Amino acid sequence: MSAHPTLLEPSFFNRDPRKVARALLGKLLVRKAARGILAGRIVETEAYLGENDDAAHAVAGKTARNFVVFGPPGFAYVYFVYGNHYCLNVSCLPDGIAGCVLFRALEPVAGIEEMAEARGFEIHGPDDLRRVSWLRQIASGPGRLCEALGITRERDNAKNLASSRSDLRIMEDGYRVRQVAVTPRVGISKSAAHPLRYLIAGNPFVTGSKIPSPHVQGAGD
DNA sequence: TTATAGATTGCCT
């Protein structure tokens, strides 16, 4: 089923952010830490277009904060928000053209205990690692996944996510996404209506207070 | 179970 993970090519990111956001679902975000591998499967993303997207940081033009979004594809744009949290994006489109994808939620795959500790959780017993309601607190949310993988602006901004020399990478293991859902983006006020949030339909690790039902059909109640 | 407010830093106007 799952093949040995391979690195994504830089060309994977050299296209429209909407395409990249869709294609990233099911891929792995991997942190190579001193003590071992931390990894999560990408289950939710958002596309941020270029200078025509009022909700994108790129709308203000290139600044010291957002320059990575204007650079070559496949690089990490990490920003600090609300005084508390980091958010991770990957740049898209060729050098000189703005565009990126925000990582919004991961399903923990490897190094789960380390990630939980990084989030300040206490592991009460082995049962915790089997409970989805507990596991989904680890990386379901853009700020949470950064904390789980130890992602900060200082450490990771402008890092190449498509390089084998990087300790933060995006990889492919042959996982097949069955169905993708598309909704408006979260937490923005401008251009809020556009359907640019992508998630794996039915996956319990997407953001939101409710665990989605495994069967998406029949919205009768 | 859902709704609301507070935290807290740095970027942009």
Next chain:
DNA sequence: GGCAATCTATAAT
């Protein structure tokens, strides 16, 4: 000075 691509605790139902 205002506000942000969020999370958590606390309150209300």
